[in-house]
Amino acid sequence: MSDTTHEEHHDGPHASGMWRWLTTTNHKDIGTLYLVFSLIMFLVGGTMALIIRTELFQPGLQLVDPHFFNQMTTMHALVMIFGALMPAFVGLANWQIPLMVGAPDMALPRMNNWSFWILPPAFLLLLGTLFMPGGAPAGGWTLYPPLILQTGDAFPFVVFSLHMLGASSILGAINIIVTITNMRAPGMGFMKMPLFVWTWLITAYLLIGAMPVLAGAITMLLTDRYFDTSFFLAAGGGDPVMFQHIFWFFGHPEVYILILPAFGIISQVIPTFSRKPLFGYVSMVIATSAIAFLSYVVWAHHMFTVGMPAAGMLFFMITTMFIAVPTGVKIFNWLATMWRGSISFETPMLFAVAFVILFTIGGFSGLMLALVPADIEYHDTYFVVAHFHYVLVPGAIFGVIAGVYYWLPKWTGHMYNETLGKWHFWLSTIFVNILFFPQHFLGLASMPRRIPDYSVQFTEFNMISTVGAFGFGLSQLLFVWMLVKCVKGGEKASTEVWDDPQGLEWTVPSPAPYHTFETAPKV
């Protein structure tokens, strides 16, 4: 990588306009594409959530037909998971991993372009199913047969688009692994890598392990529907429950794919704003690896009501409970990092602190869900909805937002507007709790999830939750506004941006030039 090639003499993109973005192999361009795409999908998925919450504002059907409601819950989840969260993390990886390990670009730049450009057509296809006869898939994001096989004409398109999303993720993961293992600056051993790089390395392995399993499961669905196989059809000797085992063997690692990079971001942000090195670096790495390993042996905790031998349930209960140990280690390490630090509350830090608190609440409900006899009562109620939204919204999404505020000055060369950032933070944090906290009570009072209409005793908490949803949704418009303003201009950011932050990304100028680390830095 040392010889300067002809191309590298330029310091900007080679093409302009649409052509630049279509053909770019630059990690910063591709990172930007991923992040913009993710933001658009976040708004699309959010609109679907607001349709759901509007229908649930009061009992009785007012807005949508139950079948359309089911399409909304299914599509909301698919769009948020595969369209908003995963691309956001890959976008952050693209921008930051080369900058953080001192590499000139990702290891496989053309593949990088390809893995992004698979996404827009895949989502056009997926969203297009809303307009097909029979509508979009309406069997839940978990795609359980036999119900999912009742999807209308959209069915093969859904399967195909999920295959494309899986391919994109696998290509992205390969690229990240190759970059991290081969392109670190001289002197940066594995145990010197920033935690964001570590968590992404582990996540990439999870992706490579999990996505092909999903691909297998949906391919079997496809052949069950069109080629007379009976993998999951009881009438032909198959077993619908087998699908659930395969799905969750993908699905549980998937939920950790959605949180580990956020752990990494939080582990970058908290030390910077505590002005103190991260506490327990080694145990952070070990805990992340332990979580990744355990995530492959807990899948059946999603299936405690499906009918399993008691010994099986005990096994999955115990493995699930033990995930709480490495998760706890991470939280304690963050607390210890702040302990006796010199803390300031810029927007990234505010989101990081909220993450620590609210993710922990989601972890608590996770622990409760692990207890089989209690889970049998919680399962498929709003208690579960509250659990996974706590870990995913003020967890994973707040992690992404913290990362965006943290690195935005490096990307754009401008400081974001701190007042807007603080408003965005406080409104988001207050409304996200109004939105999701009452859902715990709804679940305990026995409101099932995935219903378009409910009996009257659930009215009050549903109303509160819907108010929270609109508050949260509208607050995100502040985020968009802040982003636009920051890209357009604002106070010039210095090279360091923050108060003595650690890491190679803070040694290049702001905005980071189009090509960085053409000669590797020394660590």
Next chain:
Amino acid sequence: MYRSKAHGRWLFIGIAAAALAIATPAAADWALDFPASATELGNKVRGLHHLALIICVVIGIIVFGVLGYSLVKFRKSQGAQAAKFSHSTKAEIVWTVIPVLILVGLAIPTARVLIEMEDTQAADLRIKVTGYQWKWRYEYLDHGISFFSNIDDASNAASILGAGLELHEHYLRDVDKPMVVPVGKKVKLQLTSNDVIHAWWVPEFYVKRDAVPGTINETWFKAEKTGTYRGQCAELCGRGHGFMPIVVEVMEQDEYDAWVAGLTAPAEPEALEEPEAAVSQIAPAAAGGASSR
């Protein structure tokens, strides 16, 4: 159809606070916890839930207390100087081992309840429960009684999009013909399904089990008190998933015997109707075909 109503959503939000204040008192029960249990086992489950909740609250108070203290005490604006330490093997061992101990302490009572829960032997009565899109069928294997249980007409009419009818107290939680069982008897349910996966759930019994096509799942309950208990399907099963309630009437043994006698005495009573005869109104005309919906 829903576009014309889209503006109404803004109205909803506008009046949200007001609506909350005037919400009908009959409906306002603000339940914050699991329902009281109607079974002994359910009480144990509820106990586990409380145990886990208390453990979480205590840990939460400690963790958030330490966090809050740090945020107040170690602020740069208060002149805090950052220390330099970055690990402590002792602390790390402590906060790994203590959680392990707590978890083991929690797992043991939980495992006990689980094993009790899974013991379906020595039942007094067996009922086969079959899920259909979107109703339940109950077959009393010991008596040869069999009937479908559909959502009640009042709920059904009011649940049509934009019906605007008044919602009764048990809206969506009432049926035409409930399951009937004797009090204090161990009832074993054998669950299966005719089409997609459903789940039979009565919250106050603390029983929820999937009805899976091609499989028979077993579970049981023993109701300690007479009365009417309400639940609903808990596994997404299509368009009518929100509209397949479950009602169980728990009676004294003699009342139950009379109920059985009423259904079995004359030859060929209402048992064994054909499924088509009782297709719920909310089901579209072609209950199975995908493209027709």
